[in-house]
Amino acid sequence: MNMTDRTSLTLKTGITLGIIIMIIGLIFSGQDTEQHILWLGILVIICTPLAGVVVTYASLIEDKDWKWVKITTLLIIVMIIGLIASFLYK
Amino acid sequence: MDPILIFGLLMIGIGASIIGAIFGLGGGIIFIPVLTIIFGLTANEAVAVSLVGIVATSTGAAAVYVKSGLSNVRLGLMMEITTSIGAICGAVVATYLANWLLLCIFSMMLIYSAIHMIFHAERITEPTEEGGEFTFSYMDEKENKEKRYKIENIKSGLTICTAAGMISSMTGVGGGVIKVPLMNIHMHVPIKIASATSSYMIGITAFSGAIVYFLHGDLLLEYAAAIAIGACIGSMIGTRIVRHLNANSIRKYFSIVLLIVSILILFKAGGYL
Numbered sequence: 522m523n524m525t526d527r528t529s530l531t532l533k534t535g536i537t538l539g540i541i542i543m544i545i546g547l548i549f550s551g552q553d554t555e556q557h558i559l560w561l562g563i564l565v566i567i568c569t570p571l572a573g574v575v576v577t578y579a580s581l582i583e584d585k586d587w588k589w590v591k592i593t594t595l596l597i598i599v600m601i602i603g604l605i606a607s608f609l610y611k
Numbered sequence: 612m613d614p615i616l617i618f619g620l621l622m623i624g625i626g627a628s629i630i631g632a633i634f635g636l637g638g639g640i641i642f643i644p645v646l647t648i649i650f651g652l653t654a655n656e657a658v659a660v661s662l663v664g665i666v667a668t669s670t671g672a673a674a675v676y677v678k679s680g681l682s683n684v685r686l687g688l689m690m691e692i693t694t695s696i697g698a699i700c701g702a703v704v705a706t707y708l709a710n711w712l713l714l715c716i717f718s719m720m721l722i723y724s725a726i727h728m729i730f731h732a733e734r735i736t737e738p739t740e741e742g743g744e745f746t747f748s749y750m751d752e753k754e755n756k757e758k759r760y761k762i763e764n765i766k767s768g769l770t771i772c773t774a775a776g777m778i779s780s781m782t783g784v785g786g787g788v789i790k791v792p793l794m795n796i797h798m799h800v801p802i803k804i805a806s807a808t809s810s811y812m813i814g815i816t817a818f819s820g821a822i823v824y825f826l827h828g829d830l831l832l833e834y835a836a837a838i839a840i841g842a843c844i845g846s847m848i849g850t851r852i853v854r855h856l857n858a859n860s861i862r863k864y865f866s867i868v869l870l871i872v873s874i875l876i877l878f879k880a881g882g883y884l
Binding site for chain 1: 698814821836
């Protein structure tokens with residue numbers, strides 16, 4: 522399995538899992554457990570793009586594609602800085 | 612939650628994400644006004660729900676586009692760095708600049724891109740036999756043949772991308788409407804690749820925004836879930852429609868979308884949205 526196949530599979534798995542959990546949450550609408558289930562489903566959906574980047578990164582390391590490993594490392598650093606800044610200023 | 616409300620949110624999610632998945636846009640330009648005007652959410656609540664919808668739209672589309680080679684992951688990763696740097700800088704300097712002026716500049720850029728796309732044919736650089744570092748290929752399902760392309764003007768493209776990220780974070784309008792024309796017009800990336808790569812990138816950008824709202828507890832979970840489910844369904848439909856469209860059709864429709872978005876932005880600048 523190459524890098525794009527792994528990334529695509531990660532995105533598909535995350536989206537499918539998130540949708541299933543959210544549909545279950547909406548079925549339990551009005552009950553105490555609803556909010557917890559929806560919270561989990563939305564967390565899965567939101568974190569799926571990040572999981573895609575992590576899997577891409579791991580695949581690039583495995584392929585010893587060092588130039589793109591450096592570029593992805595830089596992206597991850599910038600994302601972390603952005604996230605810290607967002608939490609501080611929100 | 613009222614089933615009619617859930618149905619309404621699902622439909623909004625589906626509609627916005629079909630357009631988003633075809634043209635490489637997040638859909639925020641549709642989600643936010645609809646959520647505030649029709650569903651009565653506050654601006655803060657609408658932005659939070661919209662970000663989850665944007666993640667669902669772009670990730671649902673990218674899952675398909677990455678597999679088929681339409682999303683250029685390497686180009687996306689590279690451009691995402693400068694976009695994110697621009698977004699961080701934009702958030703810092705936003706308070707010093709008049710928002711209406713930025714929105715007007717943004718709108719003019721979109722009108723220029725739309726007119727350029729209408730009057731100029733797509734320019735793709737045919738790679739040499741040896742290829743090169745920034746030479747890629749993809750399968751055009753509409754024409755049923757493999758197409759190769761070479762990305763040009765990378766340095767200046769990345770610089771403009773920083774500006775795009777900056778303007779996006781200052782105005783709150785997504786970057787897809789700038790990134791797609793930038794890749795297509797300036798970097799000679801085929802429109803199908805440009806919009807699919809934009810979808811991939813928007814998911815990463817929106818993740819950073821959505822997770823902050825989510826962890827702060829500012830998210831209306833039922834609204835976000837219904838919009839996200841609709842967005843996933845819509846993105847599946849959108850990616851199927853793209854297979855049957857050729858580059859000229861996508862460019863033509865994209866320029867119309869750009870003109871509509873630029874008008875909406877002018878309304879926003881005037882305080883009507």
